[in-house]
Amino acid sequence: GVLMMCPMNSYLENELQKRFNLLRYWTSPEKSVFLETHRNSIRAVVGNAFVGADAQLINDLPKLEIVSSFSVGLDKIDLGICKDKGIRVTNTPDVLTEDVADLAIGLILALLRRLCECDRYVRSGKWKQGDFKLTTKFSGKSVGIIGLGRIGTAIAKRAEAFSCPINYYSRTVKPDVAYKYYPTVVDLAKNSDILVVACPLSDETRHIVNRQVMDALGPKSVLINIGRGPHVDEQELVKALTEGRLGGAALDVFEKEPHVPEELFGLENVVLLPHVGSGTVETRNAMADLVVGNLEAHFSGKSLLTPVV
Ligand code: 8YV
Incomplete structure (x- = not known):
């Protein structure tokens, strides 16, 4: 399963839904129950500039392999823990x-x-x-x-x-x-x-x-x-x-x-301004393609498009 942390882009959501078992974190009323239920099936997290993957989330997901961020900024991801645990991390540089x-x-x-x-x-x-x-x-x-x-x-x-x-x-x-x-x-x-x-x-x-x-x-x-x-x-x-x-x-x-x-x-x-730096249709689509492309590369054993960790 792929866990999406918050609503970020409908094109991205559709493309993820087509390819993976997509879980929407923000729609679950009880986060701890949700994580308990899905902890052994979530292999990827998709975050963004607002909600990423902190130490607690990463520790709650023992099967997590990759965090693919819909952002160039990585400040909401605990990169140290990802490195230690061998969890891959990707972002969306250049296109924005x-x-x-x-x-x-x-x-x-x-x-x-x-x-x-x-x-x-x-x-x-x-x-x-x-x-x-x-x-x-x-x-x-x-x-x-x-x-x-x-x-x-x-x-x-x-x-x-x-x-x-x-x-x-x-x-x-x-x-x-x-x-x-x-x-x-x-x-x-x-x-x-x-x-x-x-x-x-x-x-x-x-x-x-x-x-x-x-x-x-x-x-x-x-x-x-x-x-x-x-x-x-x-x-x-x-x-x-x-x-x-x-x-x-x-x-x-x-x-x-x-x-x-x-x-x-x-x-x-x-x-x-309400954090709209990358907020054009063209760029958000290109960012979404990178998030999906990184996940597809990872799950088919190919090299990642924009690896950070
Ligand atoms: C986005 C951003 O606003 O790339 C970044 O670091 O801050 C932005 O592009 C955000 O991740 C959109 O969900």
């Missing part, structure tokens, strides 16, 4: 890179040019009382990227087309990269008009954007997060924004999704 990078640029433009506020201005009829206030130029502004992996690099490429100088922080300097490296996030923030979070979430990167980083950015600069909510100290972000110590923020991800701090709802220098 362009969408997430596109969205990062969209967030920058939405925030600086105040696109959402402009739209509300027109709809409310206020345009008839006068022109919209002036906004902030994007082209040529310095962009600092935390994490120059697949997505970070795709964001950098796009920002280059807007004539932006590119800075980055990562654990080590990337060879053959012309962008300016900063060895600390505070230094990166001090030297960037726009700071973009694009690294994986781990113990080292949790709250990588803390109060010190926000103050290094300051009231003239902005924060963009298309990574994971816990990359940013959200309480400090709310304070920095409400106290005017940070210029603005555009966020696709939050610490406790779908909860978003309501203090942000009244601020116009904020853009809030």
